[in-house]
Amino acid sequence: MDTEMVRAWVDGWVVSRGAAPPVEEPWGFTVDVGLPKQVTRHVLPHADEALVRKIAERATAPGTWLKVCMAPETIAPWLAPDWVFDDPGFLMSTTLRPSTTLHPSAAPRPSSTDLPAGYQLRLWSGGDVTRALILAPGGAFAARGQVAGRPRADCVVFDQIETAPAHRRRGLGREVMQTLTNAAIAAGARTGVLGATVDGQGLYKSLGWIAHAPLTGVFRTSPDAGG
Template identity: 55%
Template sequence: MSGIVRAWVDGWVLSRGAAPPQREPWGFTVDVGLTAQVSRHVFDALGDDVDETVVRKVADGVTGTGVWLKVFQSPAVVGGWLGEGWWVDPEPGYLMTVPLAAAETGGTSVPDGYRMRTWSVGRVTRLLVVAPDGSLAARGQVTPTGATAVFDQIETAPAQRRRGLGSIVMRTLQATAAAEGAGTGVLAGTPPGRALYESLGWHVQAPLTSAKFMGPDAG
C-alpha cells in the first residue's frame, strides 16, 4: 500500500510529540528524545521488499544506546541480520490499515458505572474510559493527518478486559477520524490487539520488528 509507512510515521510523531521525521534513502529517522528511545530508524519497505543489506548497514552504523529500528518484516528474519548489542523483540507487531468508511463504528456506549471522555490537543484526539472505582479501564488516541489517521496507544487495563471496552474505544476513535475527513486508518498493533482490530475490519499490511540497541557490552 503506497505511502502507508510515511502516513504512519507522520501521525505517530504528532501523536507522541516527537520531532518531524528526517527523510533517509531507506526510510525515516525520528528523534524522540527519551532515555529509553532517543531516536528510531523506520524502514519504508514492506515484507519481502525489505533489503537485508540496507538494514545491516544502518544497524552497523548505530553506536548509541536507546536507538530503535522499526523494520516491516518478521523478527525471526530480522533478528538474524543484527549484530552484537541489539535486543530484538521476539513478538511481532503488525502494520494494519482499514478503510474508515467501511470500519465498524456502532456500539460506542460504555457499560453502566463506567465513564468515557474525549478531548483534543492540537490534532490529537484522546479517549479515556474510567472504571466505576475511578481507575483507568481503557484508552486510546487518534491523529488525523489528512487522508489518513493514525491510531495509537490503544490499551485496556488487564482487569477490565473481555468487557468490550477495546471495541468501544476503537469504534469511537474510528468515527472521530472519519468525521474529520480521514479515509484510511493506520496503526501498529500487537498480537493481542490484532484480533480486536481484525474484528473491526482492519487488515495486516506487513509484520513489524522492533529492535533496540543496548550497547556492545549488553550481554
C-alpha cells in the same frame, strides 16, 4: 511493503507521540523521538540483509531503534547481540466507517449502551491528537486510546490503544476504537493506520482492519550488555 502507507503511519505516529518531523532517507525515514530509552528510530519499509546490517552497524548509540517491515526471524541473524527485540508487531489499515451507536463529543459523557454498567467514556482533543479514556466504576483506569493526524488529513494513525488487564473482554477496546473512528471521520479522515501488537491484532481484525506486513522493532543497548 507500500512506502506511502509506512509514511502515513510515521507521519501520524510523530504527531501522536510529540516526536520531531520525520526525515526522509533513501531507504526510509529517521525520527528523533528524544526519550532516554528511544532517542532515535529508523523506519525501513523495504529492507534486505545488506541494508539492515549497514544501518545497524552505523547506529551505535544506545536507545536507537529500528522498525523494519520484515519478520523477526528474518532479520535476527543480521544483528549483533546488543540489539534487543521488542514485542512483534503488524502494520494494519482500514477504511474508516462510522458507528451509528456512538456520538462522540469533546466533553465528558456518560457510558454508552455498549459499555458495562458504571463505566464512563471521556473524549477530548488537544492539538492534532484526540484521546478517549474509559474509567471503571469508582474512577480507576480501564481503557484508552488516541488518534492523530494533521488537520483535515485523509489518513490518521490510531495509537496507544490499551485495556487494563482487570477490565479486558468487556468490549472496552472496541468502544475506544469506534469512538476514535467517529472522531476521525468527523475531522475529515477516511483511512486509518496503526501498528498492532499480537494481543491487539484480534480486536482490529474484528473491526475490519487488514494486516499488510510485519512491523518488527529492535533497539540498541550498550555494547557491553551481552545477549
